[in-house]
Amino acid sequence: MSAVFKTDETFRDDFKYSNSPRAIRRFPLPFVEDKYMYSVNIEPHVPGPKDSITEFQFDVDEHYIGECRDREIVLKEDPLRYQALPHMMSAQWDVLELLMNHMSKDYPEQFSLSKQGNRWSWHNKLLNIKNEFTFGDPSTLPREPLDYITRQAQGDFVVMDQRDGDFYIEAGMVTTPADWSMDFDMGMSFKEWHGPVPLAHELNVFDRALKFLLNLRINEPVRRLNWTMTVNPRLDTSPEFYPRWGSDRASVTADNVADKAHIRVELQGLWRLPRSNAMLFGIRCYLISIRELATIPKWARRTHRTLRDLHPALVDYKGLTRYRDHVVNWLAPLDDGSPTTSGNAPE
Template identity: 60%
Template sequence: LHKDGNRWRWVNKPLGIDDTFTFLDESTLPYGPMEYITRQTQGDFAVLDQRDDNLWMDAGMVTTQADWSLDFDIGMNFFEWHAPVPKANEMGIFVRALKFLLNIQQGQPARRLNWTMTVNPLLDTSPENYHKWGTMKQELTKENIGEKQHLRVELQTFFRLPRSNALVFPIRCYLIRFEDLVTVPKWARRLHRVIRDLPEELATYKGFIDNRPLMVEYLSQFDDGSPTSDGIWADD
């Protein structure tokens, strides 16, 4: 990004983009500012405005929604779009999470991990496309679960924007097949125990309650009962 007063030039060499525009004059861009930059990035992006001691989902650019819908959640506040999550509200988790997020400062971003399950390596498992991917859950068998069942991990980050004071919320998704995951003994043992012991309400919310017995059966053969070390890193 090259700045000459309000005359700015943006160069994206991998995509062959070289645009000159006037800062704060969105008519000089081919799209609105958020759409312009997020078309050139990977992952999902939401803009969370801070007002009334809450966060409101005011805008977004998404292509990899996991069981949630931007069209449905747009305009909701932090508690409203998290309402479907079981147990967390009663435990006070969201009150503490909101307090933390409201205090994120400029230049001091935060991040967290989230996870769920996906059959086949699909990034877009939005409600709008359920007719395309929902039936795939019924295709799992003892023979193919290692290949078809994927652990989906989302790296979620939060950045305070300097002009609006809103939070920009990028989500980057990663998928790994069970048969690849179990090549790391620590991961295999831990995932088996998490899936086996997860409360029924959470397994239902994450969408794999029907296939949990298959998952547990497959993963159990890689769990020798040994303890696992702290953290996410492999032991060897």
């Protein structure tokens, strides 16, 4: 069963957003046991089961049109959400090639790509975009290659150059950040970029992750899940626009928590880019309301236990301090104390 693409979703103002039963069942709950702490939870990005979010390397789901539209709104107001330093041009083409190859192969009814040598023809039927261009010649596309293709893809994309045994953020499209700013982080090294994350530095998570990524090979991408919570199904929770959404946290009440509070999961993928030897970091975001999530009994029990027992530093870092208790209290009656099976699949 493939997705039915919604055409009128919004991620701001009136928040017209919901998950179909199919989208709920394939939601990547990040809790594989009844508690949560950081780990280097990286695994090969190999195809998952049919209809799962990892069936293909780049998941295109029912929210595609609304997410692309929201990206355009952000960029119009804040063009610096897309940036690429001049030495990243070969990496830009790497990303365009990777996305076009996968999207056209995995979703042939929505995207098509034909190549005659370096003459490429791309047709995005969902957004009604059609271009012929010369691969490697930026002047033949209406925008820079990374800008062009990531406006047609769900999720944020960061490209890191590798030098001196480290990675530096030097290109990217970031319109759906969980309270971080690419504009602020441009040029930062891997550990500088992750500086604000609590606890993980003491656990040497970033030393190990960096060593692992430096040896990541072409054609062998990896992935991990990360999560936080968001009030309202808002994609652009950026520091640039903090005044617009920061106060939302105070709007959560015992009565509205099930529809206002959302678990936000990031499917993070890492690809070694072949021509540039740079690294692509993809952050594909999934939002689900607590009410939608609780339609799966196992997830209600597990999420209740995980949020109730979450480490105080993580509660604070993830910005949950003001409304975590409302979420826990709403979920509590759904947790009868019965055991949950391991893994995140619905029972």
